[in-house]
Amino acid sequence: MCHHCVMESVKAGMLSRRSFFKGTIAAAGAAALATTLPSRPLFAAETPKKAEDLTHEIWEQFPTYFGGQQLFIDQKFSHAKDTFNLNEWRISEHTGTHIDAPLHFTADGKSVAELPVEDLIAPLVVIDIRAKAAENPDAQVTPDDIKAWTSANGDLPEGAVVALLSGWGDHVATEKFRNVGDDGKTMHFPGFHVETAQLLIEQPSIKAIAVDTLSLDHGPSPDFIVHNTWLPSGRYGIEGVANLDKVPVKGATIVVGAPKIKGATGGPARIFALV
């Protein structure tokens, strides 16, 4: 499907699916359809008691979507010789636990540096599909998975970041993180289904989607359809999130330490969940 066809298909899907969220999202979500968003609470719950690190350490051979090395560390000064240590990095913006800004899949969308600060702190929703991902590495977060979450936990919180917990974070140091199939090229890991991206776009307060895998799209995606649907809506994504199994599915607050480099289409981020 060409890029134009994908976008037309997306728009058509959005129209036919408008009724889905009626009754399943917070009333405030409907109010947010107005031009001016209502001010939202910064924190999901009461004063947090502890912080969980949702960030993988990045080493030079950290697995990458394209397969090649994306971090190169060059020591410029050494303590033994110069009395201090200092390195220079060469690094792709899309390495490790990192952001996808709207600019990544648009001609002129927001860069990471342009994301509003209030979009970097949000109630965290965790959609746990570990059971089906263990059976099928190509599993996707579907609208039914969102429905199962709202049935158990109530409406999606205003201004949430919605994260996929597939269990793939456990595989980060192994071949299974990329999980290349028998054809030697197609990857197999979970991601969002495009219909889920469409549904979440209908709730304007939702700030971002996040995955514990290498891509918002599942491994075998031929067309980045989730990227092409979600990022042009002006919202951002997070890829390679760690430790989602250590936070509650509802009630934590995510703090996204996105790098503030001018014009960046993404970038390695330090991400915490405050619980």
Place this chain on the structure above:
Amino acid sequence: MCHHCVMESVKAGMLSRRSFFKGTIAAAGAAALATTLPSRPLFAAETPKKAEDLTHEIWEQFPTYFGGQQLFIDQKFSHAKDTFNLNEWRISEHTGTHIDAPLHFTADGKSVAELPVEDLIAPLVVIDIRAKAAENPDAQVTPDDIKAWTSANGDLPEGAVVALLSGWGDHVATEKFRNVGDDGKTMHFPGFHVETAQLLIEQPSIKAIAVDTLSLDHGPSPDFIVHNTWLPSGRYGIEGVANLDKVPVKGATIVVGAPKIKGATGGPARIFALV
């Protein structure tokens, strides 16, 4: 003064100054002298209401300590040609609003990635020396400045990050950020006085010191004495902090999104104050 002499001077100074903090630091600070630190509250105050961005945007000509360019952006994919944008950065670890890890000035201290998460979230103390910095660009935070803060605000909070507000953040896009003098090489901007670093080291719970200038040491420092005193104590520093004039001198919580790159001696960080 050679490195060894500096350290000997520091140790001597610490012994003679032990009495300073009696009565000026929280009682819990004394308890923290025990091997096991007591658990500390994550937040300075009640549930935060808003976030302030303490991070400067980094552009390629962002002013640097050494004077040369430290960020180079290379576009690898473009939306027009490839349907997505992606850049690669070449960047020094010590660029923009960034961390100094203990490893920066030690042979084998903690890297940024090894800093405990609980050290990256802390009560924020702002020491405002804007008045004297406006008179003298080489001004330093002295023990008297700390005393003035505690007289007005009570004991330093347990586990605080202590930040210098000199007003230098306003100069980031101008020559005055480096402020090179008539000799064509010596810089003139505020920093911490080594005796202040020594005093804060005596309160083991203090997690970091931060400056709104290019260096923990003030501009004319010939020997990085504050770096050589503070970082070997196992604590970290933050340089180039923005917007400290927009947060209260007491009561905010700093969240330090330090990059988690293996072996890093520092790195550009996204930093928030939750108020």
